Amino acid sequence: MRFIVLIFLLAGYQSGFAQRKGAASSASSAWTRIRTAKPPAAPISPKADFSFTDTFRDNQxxxxxxxxxxxxxxVGGNSYQFRRRTNTMQPALSYIPLPTAISLNLAKTFVIQVDVFTDPGVVPDAGLLLGVKDSLNYTQFMLTSRREVIIKALINNTTYANYMPGQSIDMGGFIQSGHNRLRLEKREERLHFYINGKEVESSPYPFRPFSGDGIGFISSGVWTAFRNLSVIVTPNR
Structure with missing residues (x-):
């Protein structure tokens, strides 16, 4: 009799366990179906900026x-140095293409900035090149040792009187010896030029498409060093 009762109890336990196991499996399956419904991926912000920087630690x-x-x-030691080796009237030019993700012509806004260094007591003959296609097509933002600035758009080695003709603009004490910061901003389809935080008198200029998308430097001084180059672009979406 005890044996029969034991068998009965064991059969009842297994039946109950099977029911509980089946219920747990069903709940698990339902939960699995809920978890596999993944939320949609977050969209990329249309206001995302692209940037290019160079500290000149190396020549990458x-x-x-x-x-x-x-x-x-x-290039090295956190600066890009130009040294004049002979007496020449020709300036030194150096430029590179910007990454393909960065287009100055298609940007809604952009900011370009660089620090220009010379020997103590020396006012620079040097500056920034942008929108560079080649040595005959670029826009120039250059300081002179006479404490002037020259903003020039060169197209096929020619300047035009009605747009960035390359006239010398006196900046007086705003151009320093030793160290100057150049900054260029595109805002609301206008180009703003700044020297040490002071906007150039002839600025802003209406924006016109550049010949290319290169960035670079110009110098005719005995020694010039460029540091902390940055280009930040907001796409026009």
Whole structure:
């Protein structure tokens, strides 16, 4: 009799366990179906900026280097240095293409900034190049040792009187010896040029498409160093 009762109890336990197991499996399956319904991916913000920076610790961006013509070019030590080797009237130019994700012509806004260094007591003959296609097509933002600034749009080696003709603009004490910061901003289809935080008198200029998308430097001084180059672009979406 005890044996029969034991068998009965064991059969009842297994039946109950099977029912509980089946219920747990069913709940698990239902939960699994809920979890596999993944939320949609978050959209990329249309206001996302693209940036390009160069600290000149090395020459990973492949700037002109070595002795080339009348100048020596050297990248390293957090600066890009130009040294004039001979007496020449020709300025030194060096430029590279910006990454393909960055288009100055298609940008809604952009900011370009660089620090320009010279020997203590020396006012620079140097500046920034942007929208570079080649050595005959670019826009120039250059300081002179006379404490003037020259803003020039060069198209096929020609300037035009009605747009950035390259006139010398006196900036007086706003151009310093030793160190100057150049900054260029595109806002509301206008180009604003700043030297050490002071907007150039002839600025802003209406924006016109550049010949290219390169960035670079110009110098005719004995020694010039460029540091902390940055380009920040907001796409026009």
């Amino acid at each position: 961006n492949q700037w002109k280097s070595g002795d080339v013509g009348a100048y020596a070019y050297e």
